[in-house]
Amino acid sequence: MNNGTEIPEIGFGTWQTTESVVNTVKTALAAGYRHIDTADIYGNEAEIGQALEESGIPRSELYITTKIWNSNRSSLGVKQSVENSLAKLKTNYIDLLLIHWPANEKQFDNWREINAETWKAMEEVYRSGVVKTIGVSNFMIPHLEALLESAEVIPAVNQIEFHPGYTQQETVDYCKEEGIVIEAWSPIGSGRLLKDETLNEMAEKYGVSPAIVCIQFCLQCGVVVLPKSENPENIKSNLHFERFKINEEDLKKLKNLEESGFSGLNPENVDF
Secondary structure (H helix, E strand, C coil): CCCCCCCCCECEECCCCCCCHHHHHHHHHHHCCCEEECCHHHCCHHHHHHHHHHHCCCHHHCEEEEEECHHHCCHHHHHHHHHHHHHHHCCCCEEEEEECCCCCCCCCCCHHHHHHHHHHHHHHHHHHCCEEEEEEECCCHHHHHHHHCCCCCCCCEEEEECECCECCHHHHHHHHHCCCEEEEECCCHHHHHHHCHHHHHHHHHHCCCHHHHHHHHHHHCCCEECCCCCCHHHHHHCCCCCCCCCCHHHHHHHHCCCCCCCCCCCCCCCCC
16 A cells, blocks of 8 residues: 555455354454454444454454544544443554545535545544554545645555445546555445346356455455455355456446446435
8 A cells, every 4th residue: 555554455344243243253263354443433343352252363463444433523532432442442552543424515514624624633642653544535636635634644544345347436436546455345236246147147157256356356446355244155265266357248247237236325415
């Protein structure tokens, strides 16, 4: 990444994982995942911290991401959120800290200033060493352009919704020009894509599951991918599949797939 650190290209997503969290995360760790993605608002940091502790895996081998929720978009809010996350995750540092959602024009006349203040606090915790890398999530080009006007540290990551049929290509291209790594949340369209006929035909062609086609699609697009599952077999297969290459024609088909997996969450219009 742009600060010289490295991030595992496949991480374990925990959004909407609220039941049997400890066992699910321990299953993922046992399967070989070392990159765990969570957030304050997910309400599962404490359980993830327990799973990490019980796993016995050295902290140096783990890569932990968490996020600052919207109610903590302030200097004090960021600091308090980091302290709470550290305690819940049972760790003395966070590998990657993200602003979960940008303040937007729909809600705030001073959205630029809110995001700038939040980012300044992120830069402070980064410089303190308690956070190894900082980035953003769900930031579109206008949010990024405004942020970069005053940022002293360029975000290392922008975690956005990204999957076949919904690639937000303009934002991806902008981030790549700025040296910002893209992470894909909902890479399988929260499961909705699994019913897509074209995707299933392609999965049959390559001899893999539709989910693996989605994961490989993200990887070939140069995107860090965060698949989520609570099924032990899927947890393992999402990480340990035999690598293959989707040909250029099929890659284009996947990019232009009829959109069926979009969450409906547009960062410029959300009201939370």
